[in-house]
Amino acid sequence: AQKVTQAQTEISVVEKEDVTLDCVYETRDTTYYLFWYKQPPSGELVFLIRRNSFDEQNEISGRYSWNFQKSTSSFNFTITASQVVDSAVYFCALVSGAGSYQLTFGKGTKLSVIP
Amino acid sequence: DAGVIQSPRHEVTEMGQEVTLRCKPISGHNSLFWYRQTMMRGLELLIYFNNNVPIDDSGMPEDRFSAKMPNASFSTLKIQPSEPRDSAVYFCASSGDRAMNTEAFFGQGTRLTVV
Numbered sequence: 001a002q003k004v005t006q007a008q009t010e011i012s013v014v015e016k017e018d019v020t021l022d023c024v025y026e027t028r029d030t031t032y033y034l035f036w037y038k039q040p041p042s043g044e045l046v047f048l049i050r051r052n053s054f055d056e057q058n059e060i061s062g063r064y065s066w067n068f069q070k071s072t073s074s075f076n077f078t079i080t081a082s083q084v085v086d087s088a089v090y091f092c093a094l095v096s097g098a099g100s101y102q103l104t105f106g107k108g109t110k111l112s113v114i115p
Numbered sequence: 116d117a118g119v120i121q122s123p124r125h126e127v128t129e130m131g132q133e134v135t136l137r138c139k140p141i142s143g144h145n146s147l148f149w150y151r152q153t154m155m156r157g158l159e160l161l162i163y164f165n166n167n168v169p170i171d172d173s174g175m176p177e178d179r180f181s182a183k184m185p186n187a188s189f190s191t192l193k194i195q196p197s198e199p200r201d202s203a204v205y206f207c208a209s210s211g212d213r214a215m216n217t218e219a220f221f222g223q224g225t226r227l228t229v230v
Contacts, residue, residue, distance in 0.1 A: 035218065045206060045221035091158065101146065101210075102171070103219065105158040 002027045002096045006106035013082050014114050021077040021109045023092030029053075032096040034068065034075045035103065040088040048090075051075065082113045119222035121207050127228045133195040136225045139188055140209030148219060149182055149192050150206040158206075164190065197229045 003026040013019045025034065036048040049059065051068050059066045063080045079086050089108045095101065120139040128134050140147050149161040163171040164184045172182070179198070184190040194201055204226050210219040 037221070042223075043204065043226070044223040045208075047218045047220060050218045101148075101163055101165075102160050103148075103150075103158070107157050 002029075002032075002094050002104045004092050004094050004104055004106035006090075006092055006109050008109045009107070010110045010112070012112045012114060015084060016081050018078060018080050019082050019111065021079075021090050021092075021111065023075045023077065023106060025073050025075065025092070025094045027094060027096040029097040029100075031098045032094060032100075035093040035095070036066070036075075036077050037091045037093060037105075038088045039091065039108070045091070048077075079111075082111075084113050084115050087111060087113045119207055119209050119220055121205075121222035121225050123225060124223060125226045125228075127230065128197055130198055130229055131196045133193065134197045134201075134227060134229075136192040136205050136207075136227070138190045138192070138207030138222060140190070140207070141211075141220055142188065144209035144211045144220075145187070146210040146219075147184060147190050148208040148210070149190070150208060150221075152204040152206060152224070153202075161192070161205075194227075197227075199229045202227055202229050 005024045007022055032053045034051045038046045038048055049066055056068050065078045067076045089110045091108045092106045093103045095103055119141055122137045145166050147164040150158050151161055152158045159174055161174045162182045167184045180194055182192045204224045206221050206224045208219040208221040
């Protein structure tokens, strides 16, 4: 069975602080894909990143960075110099097994960036 | 591309009425998904189509729910009769790859309220 755990339900930071959102996943498959989605207050789900299980390289995109560690089954997301526009619910998700299609989502972390 | 388009954005209906949600996937995508988001259960997959064919409908909660994809550019999710516990945000998503090793793009969702 697959499972995604986002232990942080809500986080509040002051603008310009760095913040890390944790994601821990469980799967028995060796082939899997990890995702992060952002859900702003307007409600849509916005794709942020996809990472496959064979690529442990960390990735940076502007103020966003992701740390993938298979040894701890974690795929953490860091926002550097947070901004008010970063306020949203962030979901980590997993697709597990070659040929699989179903996204298993975590419960989400609500991030509030205070001006 | 306009992205995944869902209609209506909001729907309020009385218990017992029929509700139809609509989705236009991204052109060229051959996989389409319907997800439901509730506070209690988070994001859960209802049904998955590939090349207009329903592949997995195990997430459809009960016979009151039905989904169709008559062509590559249109899908519907119907609830008949609707009940208050069906109140949720319903998302449609499309992907260009059956195996989900590409990202799924989500529509803006339909917020359904059954009173």
